[in-house]
Amino acid sequence: MQRTEKVLQLRGQQGRSVRVVREHYLRPDVPCRSGLCGAACPRDGKLLSDDVTHYVVPDWKVAQDYLEILEFPELKGIIFMQTACQAVQHQKGRRQYNKLRNLVKDARHDCIVFANEFHQHSYVPREKGESMEKWQTRSIYNATVWYYNHCLGQMPLVMVTEDEDAIRRYGNETEGVFVISFKNYLDNFWPDLKAAHELFESITQARRERESESQENNGKEYPEHLPMEILEAGVKSGRYIQGILNVNKHRAQLEAFVRLQGVGSKETVSRSHHSLSCQYILGTLTLI
């Protein structure tokens, strides 16, 4: 067994991000759970069928967003990598994660979980500066290649991802391992599964609407008057003044004060020139 460290970013109760370092143990013998295995992995429990044309590996985002499609009993030979399962658990919450767990437990569905992050040859540590999302995709691809080789190339593997970069980078990298979009997968492998295509359309439509909404407000409740760099440069050059806005909580619509930094004075901001004044303010908003 090999010991390594894994850095996790967890969200705290107030939405603050907390960095946690965990000891991480890697083993040489994590079972693949495929009926094709010739490497003496334990064969107890549910095994992935060998009577399919390919195995399919959903990337984390596909597992998060399209789980309801992966639940179609027609889709067989699905390998959920541990990395994808954890992404569902952390980003989508307990309800969706339980759905995934039930799907994997259900003997009628031909799908399994492979604990890729515990296997010493399929685990890849996160690189410095690499985003969580990119690392998750790279981990899943790496584990897919491992799985293909572990089954001695007897079964083509198709990784389905929403990451265009990954499609370009990994698409032609390993013979027998295909990296394509989920849409492409449904179009080519399941052209007649009409209900799956319809569900795909409605899920992507809902996601597009959510994304354009959050893009409009830039993820914030109100759009910024000026970008942060311009404000910072303006404060440095003396063009803008930095201060703290204190809003009168009893007359929040009407009255606020700006406490200037390094200056003892207060400046009243009245409603009439409120929006104009806000452009000059860089700092915290507090209620008095």
Ligand SMILES: [Zn+2]
């Ligand atoms: Zn095996």
